[in-house]
Amino acid sequence: MSTPQSRRKTRTDAERNRDRVLQAARVLFAEFGHDVQMSEVARAAGVGIGTLYRKFPTREALIEAIAEHRASEIVATARRLTDADDPTQGLAGFLYHVGEVLAGDRGMSEVIEKVMGSAEPQGEAREALLAVVAELIDRARVRGTVGQDVTAGDVNMVICGLAAVIRNAAGDWRRYIEVTLDGLRPR
Amino acid sequence: MSTPQSRRKTRTDAERNRDRVLQAARVLFAEFGHDVQMSEVARAAGVGIGTLYRKFPTREALIEAIAEHRASEIVATARRLTDADDPTQGLAGFLYHVGEVLAGDRGMSEVIEKVMGSAEPQGEAREALLAVVAELIDRARVRGTVGQDVTAGDVNMVICGLAAVIRNAAGDWRRYIEVTLDGLRPR
Amino acid sequence: MSTPQSRRKTRTDAERNRDRVLQAARVLFAEFGHDVQMSEVARAAGVGIGTLYRKFPTREALIEAIAEHRASEIVATARRLTDADDPTQGLAGFLYHVGEVLAGDRGMSEVIEKVMGSAEPQGEAREALLAVVAELIDRARVRGTVGQDVTAGDVNMVICGLAAVIRNAAGDWRRYIEVTLDGLRPR
Amino acid sequence: MSTPQSRRKTRTDAERNRDRVLQAARVLFAEFGHDVQMSEVARAAGVGIGTLYRKFPTREALIEAIAEHRASEIVATARRLTDADDPTQGLAGFLYHVGEVLAGDRGMSEVIEKVMGSAEPQGEAREALLAVVAELIDRARVRGTVGQDVTAGDVNMVICGLAAVIRNAAGDWRRYIEVTLDGLRPR
DNA sequence: CATGAATGAGGCTTCATTCAT
DNA sequence: AATGAATGAAGCCTCATTCAT
Structure with a gap:
């Protein structure tokens, strides 16, 4: 033609x-x-x-597209952290990375808050994000970075909270991560 | 007439x-x-x-009025906790109480998320709420329930996160409180 | 109050x-x-x-309201014709009346075209309109003004056509009525 | 090149x-x-x-083109009917043919409704269609199939109505044709 | 002071048509 | 000549707020 x-x-x-x-x-x-x-x-x-x-x-479609894009970026970085297999990194590195991203992206904070507790099926990248968290926790548990009773759900909540802290500028989010990481450690 | x-x-x-x-x-x-x-x-x-x-x-005015009312209720309960001076209560008791309230009040969750990190002057009751948190922290620090470096700001963030966790049904919020309380403890 | x-x-x-x-x-x-x-x-x-x-x-609601109103007006007039029980009136009088109405109301022509053949339940007044037609036909059949085999459906079609003739200014609609009335007469 | x-x-x-x-x-x-x-x-x-x-x-141009095409097809068939010069065919045959066409073509129904009464100059084929109707009527009048006072305009109206009856599925359109043909017969 | 009808700015979305490649 | 992406004027409807009674 x-x-x-x-x-x-x-x-x-x-x-x-x-x-x-x-x-x-x-x-x-x-x-x-x-x-x-x-x-x-x-x-x-x-x-x-x-x-x-x-x-x-649709407006929704646009939001979705961007959310998925950003989520996949986060996942990619997380994978790198995982692959590096640096014991000092892992969960902590992931959380700080997520913090950086959310700190620069109000929309993403809104998305993450919703995503972390949703039982409904999400877009691919967001599901992958949840999977990454689960994986990180498993490793951390093995390493003893976090307590044996810590679940992915616990971390999801922490991340949801992180997003809120950032979105509302409720304080120094790095400190929030410190505190919650401490809370997840084996006693 | x-x-x-x-x-x-x-x-x-x-x-x-x-x-x-x-x-x-x-x-x-x-x-x-x-x-x-x-x-x-x-x-x-x-x-x-x-x-x-x-x-x-204004719509805002109505929201404000209710937020203030709710906040003052929370403050009142908190004062009771403070006055009782029960070492096992204090901060923990306060957080669980806030959780209960927010779990039954979506609007209040929205408000609390905003309030906890706001530098701007708020309504009286909300300021009082912040003051109560500060007070609880001071006491807890003295008692050794929380670390010496823990600030009111830290707890504000935790509460902001709590509100988000509850509003988004991101998981079991009591567990969230457990984790964060652990995170605030002296190491 | x-x-x-x-x-x-x-x-x-x-x-x-x-x-x-x-x-x-x-x-x-x-x-x-x-x-x-x-x-x-x-x-x-x-x-x-x-x-x-x-x-x-809704736009639909507005159209409906007016359609119902106009339909009820037509029905009212038709009832008068029926009650008068003037043999020379009846069906013919009704059709001419409908013609007059439609000739002055493009919207109503649009409605009538749809109504006359619709199997779906309509607004009250439009159902009443259909009922009136049926009644007029029954009487006309008894009187011998129309053939024994003429049904309400036949007249509905004629009216649907009438509406189209008027809406499209396809000619002298009184003549259309004459012709179709002749067509309905017993042979 | x-x-x-x-x-x-x-x-x-x-x-x-x-x-x-x-x-x-x-x-x-x-x-x-x-x-x-x-x-x-x-x-x-x-x-x-x-x-x-x-x-x-233009959208109009496309509709026009198709309308003309369809119209010319109808005219062609009509000419055959005319040429065959079958007294039993003629007008009736034409109407049934138009009915068949319209029953299978919603767009054409829309066009025909407008065409039959239009005083404005139309496309060639549609003018030819009107001419065919006129011709059929003349013949029918000579034959006595329709009354002496029946005009092409009368039939145009009947066809316009036919299109509406079909488009709105207002009933059995063959019956409509029967009735109207009866109405056009000499008394 | 109470009422609730009236207001109209503003948001989302569709689709006939144009235009650069 | 073919393509299909781009355009933007409309149109429908919602809802916070105002105002006449």
């Missing part, structure tokens, strides 16, 4: 727009949380509102 | 209406959080929307 | 607004059919869009 | 695309009427939306 070249070009542009939307939404959601207007996002992305809706047919 | 009686009668009616609104809002906010419609509140209170707005000129 | 008087006054005003909306919608729907914008209706009624939606929470 | 072959090839391709669009639109309009989305049509045709708009610069 048309040459591969022109095709690729168009598709590239379209993808660029998609990325622009994602990028803009990411920035806005990070700063203001998820109750930003769709038209704001479109404007910030430099595209028409119609384009935004072509890429993400 | 109006006898003292009728005067008093009217004032009483007005006050009753105010109470009805408060009561209704309390119930609705407790169950559904603060994003309940104002008209819903008025309906539940059995008063006109206009009356509601006369008593509380 | 308030005196009956003030109450009544308010309610009267509200009803006046409701009537204004109905009236405005009636006029606009009559002229342009049902695809008029809600804001247009509100403007024509001299009320805010919010008021319109308070009275009729 | 382009050989005659490639030229012709291209032209052929273009024509094929036009046909695909027409075919797809025909099917979709037949099933769902004219309020199908343009993008749906393009998708069904297997062409880009841009191609569709190149062939038919």
Whole structure:
């Protein structure tokens, strides 16, 4: 129908727009949380509102896409921590990393609060995130970094709390992590 | 034209209406959080929307009033704990009490998350709440229930997290308190 | 809570607004059919869009209300024709009356086209309309004005056609009625 | 650069695309009427939306094209009926044929309703359709199948009604034709 | 003081059409 | 000539707040 070249070009542009939307939404959601207007996002992305809706047919879809993206980033880092198999890292390293991410992303804090306790099936990356936590705990338990009775659920709660602490600027979140890590240690 | 009686009668009616609104809002906010419609509140209170707005000129004002009320209740209980001067109670007792309250009041969870880290001046009762926490910590420190380096800010964060854990049903909040209390203990 | 008087006054005003909306919608729907914008209706009624939606929470609801109203008017007239029991009137008189109404109301033509063949339950007045047709046919059959084999369904189709003829200005609708009435006569 | 072959090839391709669009639109309009989305049509045709708009610069244009096509088909059949000069066929045969067509084509019903009474100049085929009706009536009048006073306009109305009856599934349209044909007969 | 009707700004989303490649 | 991404004007509806009685 048309040459591969022109095709690729168009598709590239379209993808660029998609990325622009994602990028803009990411920035806005990070700063203001998820109750930003769709038209704001479109404007910030430099595209028409119609384009935004072509890429993400629903506000929910846009939020989802970004949440999954960020979640996968966190998971990737966590995997690196796990693979490094550095005993001093592990759970603690993970929590500090999550803290860094959330500290720079209000929207993600909102998501994480919901995710950590949800029984319902989530997007892939968020499920992976939960899986990573579980894995980290298992290792930590073996190592004795945390008590034998500590469960993934315990850590999920701690993370949920962490997100809230950060989102509400309730204090020095590193200290929060210190305290809760101490709380999880074997007595 | 109006006898003292009728005067008093009217004032009483007005006050009753105010109470009805408060009561209704309390119930609705407790169950559904603060994003309940104002008209819903008025309906539940059995008063006109206009009356509601006369008593509380803004949605914010209504939320504030209830938050203050709830906060003062918590403070009162906390004072009792403090006065009783039961070493086994103190901070722990306070946290469990707060947990109970928040578990039954979604709106209050929302408020507490914001309150605990706010640097801005709050309503009286909420300031008192913060003061109580500070006091409890001081005592606990003296007693050795918590580490010497533990600050009121630390506990504020823990409470903020607690509120989030409860609001998002992220797990067993009593366990969350256990863990964090452990984390605050002297090593 | 308030005196009956003030109450009544308010309610009267509200009803006046409701009537204004109905009236405005009636006029606009009559002229342009049902695809008029809600804001247009509100403007024509001299009320805010919010008021319109308070009275009729949905575009559908507004159309329904007017359709029912008009249908009930038609039924009322039809009853008079039936009661008068004038042999020369009856079905013919009814059809001409319907024609007059539809000729002045595009929206109603749209409704009638749909109504006449619908198996689904309709609003009260529209059901009554169908009942009236059935009744008229029964009488006409007895009188011999129409053939023994003529059914209400036949007339419903004729009326549906009548509505289309009028809505599309396909010709002299009185002539259409003449022709179809002839077609229904006993041979 | 382009050989005659490639030229012709291209032209052929273009024509094929036009046909695909027409075919797809025909099917979709037949099933769902004219309020199908343009993008749906393009998708069904297997062409880009841009191609569709190149062939038919407006939704109206596409509808028109199909209407003309369908109309010409009807005219062709009607001519055959006319030519056959079968006295038992003629008008009746034509009406039943139109009924068949409309029963299988919602979009065409919509068109026919509008066409039959339009004073404005139409597309060629639709004008031809009107001409055929006129011709059929003239013949029928001569034969005495219909009354001397029956005009083409009368039949146009009947056909407009037929379209509405079919589109709204208001009943058995064959019966409708029976009745109206009876109505057109000389008394 | 109570009432509740009225207001209208604002948010989400759709879809016919244009345009750059 | 074909493609399909981009556009943005509308349209529907909600709800916090105001105001006339």
